[in-house]
Amino acid sequence: MNTTGAEGTEYRIVRLRERLAGDDVAELGIRVEERGGAVLLSGTVATAVRRDEILRIAAEELGETPVRPDLVIVSAEPPDSGEELP
Template structure:
């Protein structure tokens, strides 16, 4: 009995999503896109909620009809809010 390879179309769609994210003005290097079982996982850290929303919008367009999930976290890029240590 011949088994169908469902990984091929998933890999193609993953690469297409990677290409599109690279072309858009998002430039988030902390986003990973991987095959997990029979679906796709987007995970990593982004700089702002707006950036996360843009990535999820693009992913929804590019991965329409495929099972996918996300675990994108917004990381802080603000300087710490404490005084510098005083050395004497």
């Protein structure tokens, strides 16, 4: 199978999506798009550790293709202190 050029990048993106949906990551809300010769990863994750894991997997799957991360960390933890109202 030819994995060079645009066809190779498309193949790698499909593999990345499969790994993000499966494995131990199970991140279905991450968008993976090819944009101008780079791959954009966008969405929200629960922790910085999860973001780092996603970026590690992306680097493994995409090889030399540049990755542009736009992953926002959104915590589901309750606040440490109460909100002060005026």
